[in-house]
Amino acid sequence: MTTWKMAARAEKMNPSVLREILKVTDLPGIISLAGGLPSPKTFPISAFADACAHVLANDGAAALQYAASEGYGPLRQAVADMLPWDVDPAQVLITTGSQQGLDLVAKVLIDPGSRVLVETPTYLGALQAFSPMEPTPVSVASDDEGVIVEDLVAKARGTAGAASEDAARFIYLLPNFQNPTGRTMSEARRAAVSAAAKAANLPIIEDNPYGDLWFDEAPPLPLTARNPEGCIYLGSFSKVLAPGLRLGFLVAPKAIYPKLLQAKQAVDLHTPIFTQRMVVEVMKDGFLARHVPTIRALYKRQRDAMAAALTREMKGLDVTFNAPIGGMFMWARLPEGIDTVKLLPKAVARGVAFVPGAPFYADGQGDPRTLRLSFVTASVEEIDTAIAALAATLREQLAHDAAARVQRELAAT
Amino acid sequence: MTTWKMAARAEKMNPSVLREILKVTDLPGIISLAGGLPSPKTFPISAFADACAHVLANDGAAALQYAASEGYGPLRQAVADMLPWDVDPAQVLITTGSQQGLDLVAKVLIDPGSRVLVETPTYLGALQAFSPMEPTPVSVASDDEGVIVEDLVAKARGTAGAASEDAARFIYLLPNFQNPTGRTMSEARRAAVSAAAKAANLPIIEDNPYGDLWFDEAPPLPLTARNPEGCIYLGSFSKVLAPGLRLGFLVAPKAIYPKLLQAKQAVDLHTPIFTQRMVVEVMKDGFLARHVPTIRALYKRQRDAMAAALTREMKGLDVTFNAPIGGMFMWARLPEGIDTVKLLPKAVARGVAFVPGAPFYADGQGDPRTLRLSFVTASVEEIDTAIAALAATLREQLAHDAAARVQRELAAT
Known part of the structure; x- marks a missing residue:
């Protein structure tokens, strides 16, 4: 049995957190706002x-x-x-x-x-x-x-x-x-x-x-x-x-x-x-001068849809997000106490996937409340459905956390 | 003016000797037995x-x-x-x-x-x-x-x-x-x-x-x-x-x-x-079961042509070479005193390129008499022409070396 002596750099390599997350979310019936996959509609x-x-x-x-x-x-x-x-x-x-x-x-x-x-x-x-x-x-x-x-x-x-x-x-x-x-x-x-x-x-x-x-x-x-x-x-x-x-x-x-x-x-x-x-x-x-404007128009519509859906669905919750002036990604921050890594499996259970924000911080001190949402792969209708599912997941989690807090307080008195 | 501090490994990187050689030999009118380019005839x-x-x-x-x-x-x-x-x-x-x-x-x-x-x-x-x-x-x-x-x-x-x-x-x-x-x-x-x-x-x-x-x-x-x-x-x-x-x-x-x-x-x-x-x-x-045999047949014909041309053209010279049972390359060794790195420009001047063998030795102690000949890119006719040109280059070099030796001996007496 050959033992393989690995280089020190290889000993330190870890599986991509993101890839591992994406594997879980790449299931039939899930609307993924996770991966950064360009819309196939744009492929010429x-x-x-x-x-x-x-x-x-x-x-x-x-x-x-x-x-x-x-x-x-x-x-x-x-x-x-x-x-x-x-x-x-x-x-x-x-x-x-x-x-x-x-x-x-x-x-x-x-x-x-x-x-x-x-x-x-x-x-x-x-x-x-x-x-x-x-x-x-x-x-x-x-x-x-x-x-x-x-x-x-x-x-x-x-x-x-x-x-x-x-x-x-x-x-x-x-x-x-x-x-x-x-x-x-x-x-x-x-x-x-x-x-x-x-x-x-x-x-x-x-x-x-x-x-x-x-x-x-x-x-x-x-x-x-x-x-x-x-x-x-x-x-x-x-x-x-x-x-x-x-x-x-x-x-x-x-x-x-x-x-x-x-x-x-x-x-x-x-x-x-x-x-x-x-x-x-x-x-x-x-x-490209003819093709790229069609991509811009599509992604702009989808960004608008996502921003509108977030405004509508997250109403009353302490959720902030930006409205990027281009690209593929929106960045959101959920209410205090929410850890998006823990929220993800619950969101997946409701049919929507996203990427937690913490792995993107180089020093390991990531903000656990953040998440990345891609607005390019899913259609406007899918974005609406997905953001509603995400809001439902979040409300359930907040209700669950509030109930747990009350229970803890009762137990302490 | 930004100065770029390079990694130690990059300081040690050198241009590929082979690539540098191939650049010189990639000229119009040169039959190249140097590069390992598959015959484009075999591309489906x-x-x-x-x-x-x-x-x-x-x-x-x-x-x-x-x-x-x-x-x-x-x-x-x-x-x-x-x-x-x-x-x-x-x-x-x-x-x-x-x-x-x-x-x-x-x-x-x-x-x-x-x-x-x-x-x-x-x-x-x-x-x-x-x-x-x-x-x-x-x-x-x-x-x-x-x-x-x-x-x-x-x-x-x-x-x-x-x-x-x-x-x-x-x-x-x-x-x-x-x-x-x-x-x-x-x-x-x-x-x-x-x-x-x-x-x-x-x-x-x-x-x-x-x-x-x-x-x-x-x-x-x-x-x-x-x-x-x-x-x-x-x-x-x-x-x-x-x-x-x-x-x-x-x-x-x-x-x-x-x-x-x-x-x-x-x-x-x-x-x-x-x-x-x-x-x-x-x-x-x-x-592949239909296609690969056609590649084998083509390369075998060209290997045979190269072996025959070497036997014919190098007659009387102390040149050894193998006859590989597959692949793309033949390996030859020229007479004592020949350095194939120095011979290459003279061969190129006569319209044929090869790769000197020395760079293939990891410890830098390469045999300067060796060279690699590819028999896959050039046609049978080109192989004949190229090996004849190589033999002419070699005979000229040997004659030149012999004359120089005689001159040195005369000068020493």
Whole structure:
């Protein structure tokens, strides 16, 4: 019987809390507001079918052969053209989903124990991608506009100042329609964060998977546009085309690009070239300019429906929530005494699933009253049904807690 | 100006020697025997076109949505069914190319400084995949039948025996038609290696990308089939279908599978589901049983052509080479005094490219006379032309060296 001696980093790996939760909630009859699954209504299936046929008929051999680790030239060019600052296609690296960009960043920038700054709360998948390189994640205090600059500055520097060995390696930020909170960093905050990071010599990893999904107006310029040499920018085709292709990209300064490329070569040689060519074919003739507005309109309707349902169904309860100006997620906070982890199985029993908020806090000090609600997968009718079920679950729990309190008080007297 | 502090592992990363060489050789007019590119003639383009159309028409939404990290159920089942031992589909993890399997193995099994045993020479891509986790690769002496058991046993144990901290973490083996040498581990050697590894508590990472490409008879049973609990098996669809899809898999014992899965989730959430469904669709009705024999026949003809051309063109020179019984690569050794790294630019000037053998040796002590020749990408006619050009390059070099020797001798007298 062979015993497998594992690496120290593997001993520390834990199953994704979120994945474990989602398994439980992925049952027939449950309306899931949990996962971040784009609405399949938005997948341009017939455009993909045409693109597959075209690519295989015209460039079949090249589309099925090994290809460059950097990515397909025309796709790198298309990415550079899409972005709102001056990007050299040579700085674009095509990744197997933007999640892979996080893995590459971690490999190239994190030593065991490196301090890595994140928002409060932050995207759980980023913490998981960084974790094998054994960083020390540090939560930077955050408000409705994003990270608070004073706390960023205080936590960026090492014990002996900005250049010291233990200075933070980078800050990971998701400025647009953040996962999990849905919040957007304001123009003023972006300007301040960008200036402070530059002054503190703190690289920014800017993750922007949802940026195109704005409802009324485009969000402010990315942080990377303000200081391209100090930022790595991560983007994705998952939300504007389809996640099942696993196509993302990163844009990196020339100082760091070659190392990210070497890491990329080592992990999977290159991103599937067939899907890269499919996407170039789909995007030609300005497809995204016609397609993305249809996604925005759909998600806006569903956000409105969810906000209306929450207002209606949670009336009289101490429930707060935001109304994000884009993206996929709403963030809510339930009355005092409620623990959303414990509430979840009861909600599932009533046919609705959500994600508890606590796992999104890097320091393990999550607010147990919070939860994340996705408004993109379920239809307006399903959202109405689900929020009513959630409110019923909550009222029952509150009644149960009140009864228990009375009993305890009676027992004590 | 932001300065980027890199991780120690990144400081040590170097550009792939092989990639750098291949860039130089990838010029118009050059016949490349260098890269390991499957012949595009073998890509079943129309079967893929039918499969794409079918998948998008029938399961478009599911094929474009996020999917399970483990891989697509029917593909995991197909892999289990394909393998010649009893495999539970729950042990199959679909990877973004088998290269990704190496990255996951490294993350889960290698601590900085861990001793990792490899063949002499070994697959360069494996060394690159392991490298970010900072192992100490150790070359095990090898002959025409594979690694030598006595040396394996000696190098497996740590200073304080098999269970000690510094015992080797695993041995990485490519038993069928090895890259770069083309050699195949004999049945007797497999039995001995399997027994010795088991006795030494040494896990085996068995890489088998070429196993289906046998010419006259199937190779002996995989090592994993002999001791599944002691092995991780890596396989690929790159050589039997197409590399541009980046589809591979691993089979791992239950003791280690969950950690590999967690590492997989963190690196790219899951392998593209669209291509997984495409491949399941292509493979139905026994497609591979009809298709793979056509690849074998083509590569066998080209191997024969290369062996005949080498025999013919290198006549009278002290050149040795093997005639692999499958796979993609032939391994040759040129006369004393020749350094294939220095010969390469001269060969390229005559219109032929190859890969020098030295970079494939983990300990940097490579034999400078060796080179790897791929017989799969070039046609029979191109192989004839290329080997003639290589022989001309070699004869010119030998004449040049002889003249230089005479001059030196004259100068010395």
